[in-house]
Amino acid sequence: METWDAIRARRNVRRFSDRPITVADLDRILEAGWRSPSSVNKQRWDFILCTERSQLQELSSHSRWAGHVAGAAAAVALILPHSDDPDVNESLDLDLGQVTISMMLAAADLGIGSCHAALEDQEPVRRLLGYPEDRVCALLISLGYPADRPLAPIKRPKRRPIDEIVHRDHW
Ligand SMILES: Cc1cc2nc3c(=O)[nH]c(=O)nc-3n(C[C@H](O)[C@H](O)[C@H](O)COP(=O)(O)O)c2cc1C
Numbered sequence: 001m002e003t004w005d006a007i008r009a010r011r012n013v014r015r016f017s018d019r020p021i022t023v024a025d026l027d028r029i030l031e032a033g034w035r036s037p038s039s040v041n042k043q044r045w046d047f048i049l050c051t052e053r054s055q056l057q058e059l060s061s062h063s064r065w066a067g068h069v070a071g072a073a074a075a076v077a078l079i080l081p082h083s084d085d086p087d088v089n090e091s092l093d094l095d096l097g098q099v100t101i102s103m104m105l106a107a108a109d110l111g112i113g114s115c116h117a118a119l120e121d122q123e124p125v126r127r128l129l130g131y132p133e134d135r136v137c138a139l140l141i142s143l144g145y146p147a148d149r150p151l152a153p154i155k156r157p158k159r160r161p162i163d164e165i166v167h168r169d170h171w
Pocket residue numbers: 010011012013014065066068115116117118119157158
């Protein structure tokens with residue numbers, strides 16, 4: 001897909017087909033995350049790729065918002081340092097947004113759907129994935145081919161009118 005088409009086609013997909021994602025495509029999505037910009041280029045992130053069905057099902061059980069992970073072909077757990085400093089957390093959140101959309105657009109470019117999943121219970125996920133005590137799983141990204149319609153540029157996305165959002169020269 002062209003970049004502009006991928007931007008327009010990406011949507012949050014929560015129901016996935018059984019079609020697996022090739023290793024090469026998963027690697028490309030992970031590489032998109034690896035290439036993402038981060039504050040002072042600190043790259044304070046790690047990615048855990050999960051593809052086992054039982055692991056995906058268990059991950060989905062640890063959050064009300066992660067039901068879609070159970071049926072995904074894969075999920076990427078985005079791991080960040082734990083911090084009690086609001087300034088550090090603000091910069092980590094910005095980094096998280098960058099890496100997330102990079103991976104999602106790389107997936108959309110391949111026709112692969114994705115969805116965010118916020119976690120509620122950190123400890124069972126830490127036991128399952130084995131990341132250290134000083135890290136947290138900040139977000140899961142589900143990946144898979146859509147069960148319904150394939151990704152294609154969306155003519156009218158559910159968004160506030162663009163003229164209401166874009167201000168030119170002044171508010
Ligand atoms: C920071 C963030 C967290 C999100 N967390 C979840 C989540 O936990 N579970 C979920 O199903 N969708 C989650 N979403 C997806 C949003 O609901 C989705 O982007 C929004 O409804 C717009 O959907 P669309 O891009 O398909 O139009 C999250 C999105 C963002 C940006």
